[in-house]
Amino acid sequence: MLLIKNALVYTMEPNDTPEKRDILVQDGVISAIGANLSAPDGTQVIDASGMVATPGLVDAHTHAGGFDSSSPDLNEKTDPVTAQLNAIDGIDISSEDFKDIHVHGVTASCFVPGSANVVCGTGFVAKTAGKNTLEELVVKHPAVMKCALGGNPKGCYGKKGQAPMTRMGIAEIFREALRKAKDYMEKKEAAGNDPEKLPPYDAKCEALIPVLKKEIPLKVHCEQFDMLTTIQIAKEFGCNYTIEHGWACDLYADELVEGGGTICFGPIGIPEGYGELTGGDVACVRELDERGLNICLITDGPICSSETLLISAGEAVRYGIPHMRALRMVTINAAKALQVDDRIGSLAPGKDADIALWSAIPALETRAKVLYTIINGEIVYQKS
């Protein structure tokens, strides 16, 4: 058991305001939050007076642990549709990038394939420390089907004279992959339990069935008007989607609000250029957040280090987004986007005891640094 005493607790539960409270943890799960909690003798106690407690941060989009070697393992650039591949087979938890995540208060991340292909493969949600194997860290697998529109697949295949060379080509490949999977799924359903009638096994189509059944969302790398393509295709096939990166999403506010998919925005702080290099400032999400769309911020690690998840929330505050809303964007909103908010993203009895203890108010006071990171009730990092 673990008892955290006297922290200023931001639970990130709806309508909750920060208060000095204790957090009691039992068997890796929060058992109580309140004033003057008591615990049996022998309970480990952290005197958190002067500290601020938040849920461990959640990064909804990272490649950390899959891109930091000389032969990156998350971009299979040999086929524009690789739905059958899984990021879980490309992450190295002993890499420097992975080991650095929890140090910055990030306790869960969605690890996704890179964006070279139109349909890239599945991503998974995992805790970021505390176990020896990736399998033990996993919260949800598969959690998303990563896809990519725009410059990345164009750059990967178009330059070689292969399809897709254009955004038109990308839309066609994306749609065709889903159409084939739908056809395959229907044939399978019609076949029932009769093995003679089953269509020949197709790994790509199999991987897309959970998308068509709305069990996992399409997680689509989009810049500017790519978002409209995503909304259109997701609607055609009745899939859930989230928009990844989402630069210049403010230009498509009405469509995005109607579509309802989360925007996983970032990395931020990109200079204004032309084409894809526009709308990389966090002000883009302010209106969408006000209109009730679920917004989270991402590092796209290792593009940005894990440390920037919190800094991004701070920048959101600098760009006029209220502090509590900015903090939601790196905790509960990210958990919702990944459909794991029943376990993580806020502090409440019954939820995983993933907690960050800070020296000051994170995303508001720049001096705030992590003093403790706690995952499943275990202290996995302590500032020396």
Next chain:
Amino acid sequence: MLLIQNGNVYAGHGHFIPNCNVLCRDSLIEAVGPGVAADGAEVIDATGFDVYPGFVLGQCAVGAVSFAELGSWDMDETSNPIVPQMDIRYAFNLEELKLQRFARAGITSYGLTPGSHALIAGQMSFIHSVGEHTKDVFLAEQMALKGNYTKTVKNSFKSKGAPETRMAMYHMLDEAFRAAAEYASKEKKDYDAGKEVLCRVLRREIPFVISANSALEIESVVRLGKKYNLRLVIFGAYGVETMAEEIMAQGWHVMLGDSTYDMAGLKYGTNHEKLVELYRKGLKLSISSSGDEAYPNAYEQLLWVAAQMSAAGATGEEIMDMMTIQPAQALGMDHLVGSLEAGKQADVIICRGNPAVRFDNFVERTIMAGKEVFRREAK
């Protein structure tokens, strides 16, 4: 004329002057003081606000990148590893500058720099971050030489000849300065534009701003700087801590780059807490963004580095100096910018409090060359 009235004016080195006025005439500061006034001046009431010098970003290529032309950017002439004669002003594109958010971030001037791919990449300019006309933007030209002693250089040239190793990088730099010194010593010679620039560096007229991203790279740069008695500004400087004593003894400047961009694997080298300690012992230290080691090159990361320094224990005032007077001095531009003093550019930010301390200490107004160029919306 513009009178910024009754603010809490930052005088540098931790000192504030309460209820103080800043009078700007044309593009310059005319006077700073509690009673300063002038008939007919336009007045900005800064009551309840802090007034700081605009941030000086030590180096940034934005404005000279040509973002529109992916793959043929304008700040990196890599036809040869040693191109000191390149002048960044010819890559400058005002339209690119006009798109940016510098003023919103409180950055009023910066060192416009050639890129990170050539060993000696060319001459920097010092510019305002907002302007209507190109001629108005440039505050100083050819005021520093930019070099790079990094893996990026090795990667750029390994397929087209040397340098492919650190050994070759050192030798080529050494040879460039040796040949320039020989050139300087001769009376009869054929004009060589590149050597002319290197001679200015050898005469210590301009600083040599050189990127070095690891302790190993910094060590070599320090050796070269001592051999030719250069005015060094070590940029990036991830892992500079071990060489700090030597750098302090030489009076050189350290310009810390952004370590939040992670693809280049730079961040593990920096010990921010140690840097704060060294700064307090006299290390000349400014903070900056990543130049173009990051993709794409950016500038708001200045404030991210400020947040890192804050978490490492630096005070708001120390960080403010690292973003104003320190970079101005490093580039030899402190006669123009970096503090609120009569005769300097009227580059001023009016803030709710110190933006390095809290994310909601908003930059409310940015004044550049005596004109308001940014005003935060009410909400």
